Amino acid sequence: MIKVENVTMKFRMANDRINSLKEFVVKKTLGKITYKEFTALKNVSFSIQKGEVVGIIGSNGAGKSTLLKVISGIMQPTTGSVKVEGSIAPMLELGAGFDVDLTARENIFLNGAVLGYSKKYLTERYDDIVEFSELAEFMDVPIRNFSSGMTMRLAFSIATLVNPDILIVDEILSVGDGSFQKKSAKRMGELMSGGTTVILVSHSIEQIKAMCSKVIWLEDGLVQMVGDTRDVCKAYNDKMKNDYLINEQKTMSKKEDNTDWKTKLYTPTSIEKIEELYFIVDCWHHRVIYNDNLTDPIKNWKTLSNNIGDPHSIVSDGIFYLVEDAQLNEVKVFKKENNSFRQIQTIEQLGQRPNRLIYDSDNKKYYGISAMSQHVFVLSNEEDETIICEKVIRLGYLKEGSYIRSISLIDKELYFVSGPGKIIVANYMNSSFDKLREYKVPFELQGMNDITKIDSYYYISVYQNGAGEIAPRLVRVKDLDDLAQSKYEDIYAELGLRGVPYNFSFIEDRVFLTEIDSYSSIISFKVDGDKIVDVCSHYEAGAAADSSLWRRNS
Template identity: 65%
Template sequence: MIKVENVSMKFRMANDHITSLKEFMVKKIVGKLEYKEFIALNDVSFTIEKGDVVGIIGKNGAGKSTLLKIISGILSPSKGKLEVSGNIAPMLELGAGFDVDLTARENIYLNGAVLGYSKKYLTERYNDIVEFSELHDFMDTPIRNFSSGMTMRLAFSIATLVNPDILIVDEILSVGDSQFQKKSAKRMRELMSGGTTVLLVSHSIDQIRSMCNKVVWLEHGTVRMFGNAQEVCSEYTESSRQEYLVKEQKEHLVKENSTTYEWKEQLYTPTHIEKIDECYFIVDCWHQRVIYSSNLTEPIINWNTLSDTLGNPHSISSDGNVFLVDDAAGNEVRAFVKEGDKFIQTQILDRVGESPNKILYDAQAQRFFGISAMSQHVFVLNNSGDKVWIDKVIRLGYLQENSYIRNIRIIDGELFFVSGPGKIIVADYINSPFNIIREYKVPFELRGMNDILKIGSFFYITVYQNGAGEVAPKLIRVKDLNDLETSDFEDLREIVDLKGVPYSFSFFDGRVFLTEIDTYSRIISFLIVNDEITDIQVHFDTGSPSESSIRKRSGQ
């Protein structure tokens, strides 16, 4: 049992900016040290019974970690009483209780001793700990050489396989690959069914709902609500939604009353246009937004906004239920769902690499595939219905470091990488973990490719830069990609009267759509009949960016 009664926690923080020990001692001696009080917890009370699984939720700074440290015995409260019955296994920080200079084997005994277990008991459970952590080949390796994921595996294995009376977990279940997360969740449920009391801090409300029977909701250091997990989580979610709507309305009023928002009538580097169901979406990259409309001929000012707080988005993709947009500047992927005529952001997925640049959905694999341009990571996302999971994130050795991979495209059941390290690379994404099938070298002038599409007999390719990184736009097509190396391709710039840098292709409504970006923003479309380009239409032609657009891009 855990009984928290009128617990408060105050911290004294120095007001002075002291740069040396001498200055500190002088001010202390003369009594001129100034402090301010920070109240992390204020009059917190609740009782947890044996076997309860209690989630602790709240925004950053609400006092969640401070509360766990007090229950763990790491901190003593400034006021109030705490009663704890049973031994505690706290998992408050990855590697806490580890000595980085010792091996994993030695740290099992060290960390186990910190948790209060004998050497004999730990020896009996040693093989179970190693088996669960899956670190058989690394037990004699110093912890300092471990990745954060490996450290987490070891810490979780020690803490949970010694069957504590009380297990305290602070966000640790969100670390590691999806397979280990599932394994950890299963182990947590085994502990719960065995009577272990669990306190779990997580920003994932879905995780709290599925694992906990009670929830403590902290707000500014006080208990906003305590009780049944489903009821508290529902109230918390609704409160967060209302706060978001109020904030959005305030921002909207500020924008509407400002004369500097003429950019809303324009496009600035539209990197992608797509039709999903009966709705058209435009990714307006340098305006940091995605907009949508049911009518392609509507003026841009009349389009609705999915979000205008994105960081250089490049693409949007959907499986029909969830809509994913890359946030290249934030190194994350945003997930949205449609509610009526509006779109609500439901998730932010990070740890997908640096500068995610393209996301696509493949119905055959029933997965989303993405590429992070700067770090050359490929990521695979799985929509389980309730949540989008990161299936895997992998950096492929054949995508050379410092090569900027702008795009991926599935063509005839194979995954194409462009621009790649001076080549187009084709990989097997269904039967293997992206093993190379073949590759095509490209000449110096095509090194900075943007996108590739196959229609009829031809591959169509857009190009941003040459091998020196100079802006050198090209729109080409070729029947055999082997001919690229000798520059034996057809130049289409004059045929479509190219104005800007050709970026991405889309195909819907029986037409090929092409976006143009950078110094000139435009979206055009055309028909391809018997390999002939016909009926070229201009849908949006903003031209060179306005001062308002340039300010929007820079965040002014």
């Protein structure tokens, strides 16, 4: 039914991050864009017979999702061939193929048509799809207003109730509440017993063992092993354990010569005071540290976690402490236990590179932005037991391909800065995130980091200009409409900055500003009648040392 022969998949990637079409045109014209070739799949061959349930395993970046997209016909291989007999229902992403501006009812027919089913057939199965999804009262609601769980239930219901010949599932069974997971597992069992061919990608080896009769193990784009589930899973687990021990030994060996980074900061993206403790998010050292004062040297601070990929912020409701892991596309949840912290939860499926978290104490919700995929997500405290994800939504007005560094709450409205090259204001109180208005900014301010309001001024930190070149600024303006005409006050030199000004925070009666990239430090100041006074420097680390550069890349 499925035959993959000598499939190789290559991608051509730019060496530099390009945040906009304008930046691409400028760099392309100047000949500044260089590329490197990445091979995701290398001469992959195997076959799957009708009715088989096959698992695909491998570490992150092994090529699993790319392989599924090639089998589904979403991507054409660079070389090699894929032969598929029968209809395919690919479930590669939550709501893939949905139009967020259409209602759930309309998306059932749209998505079903994409899968190759007639309107007559979908009409006959419509009631079954709605009943299984448990979304009857939301059928006339646009998908953009759905939570991630609701979107997943609808996507799963459409894909599995139209009885496809081949069902391709990429991690989707691990999403949703316990009740729906049991329900979806039962439905998967019915499909398997009914002769549907299933290809399942999962990081849960236990799930693979429970559902699959055959497993394909991929690593670095190469097929390592194909065969009986028990044999392949054992070989994979043995390899992972061995690699872990080897990496631990290498890491310990390197750490002996690279401990100096622990005594300083490298790109501190955020500082907060939560109850009686100060927290510093030390981004490129991949850690969050805390202390009860701002006078002790950094080496004396305690560590919340030193295993977070590029964290940018920390927020808390006094019970849970949330930090985003931008590298793993997840949010880590901690709880305080006596004099230390313990990670209790990981929240996934939030988009690409979650980059900023904020907490609104009025409605007791957390809001976050995923920088690369323009997804906004809403999290909340579930009876002090866990953090739940209420909603994940991609906002079309943020412009696909843009990089959104920050969100801020100002006067009961949500402000977005950076990627779109403008400031956008949205309604967040009802979780609709409808756009209220926008403000144009000049070329030199288009790569913004953060925005806040202090007394009568808006303060804006800037990383890059419109061409993507690092050109740090710190500006303030009373009327955001004035920005379009470059009418603003640049206070970068007044505050004695040397690096890139990043995030603002408020601790007691002072404004704190972190400084990152080429020069790392934290400053604070007071504002008295719109006049900046009493500027102080905290933990000035300066340029990165060799140990910090090692830690960033380790």
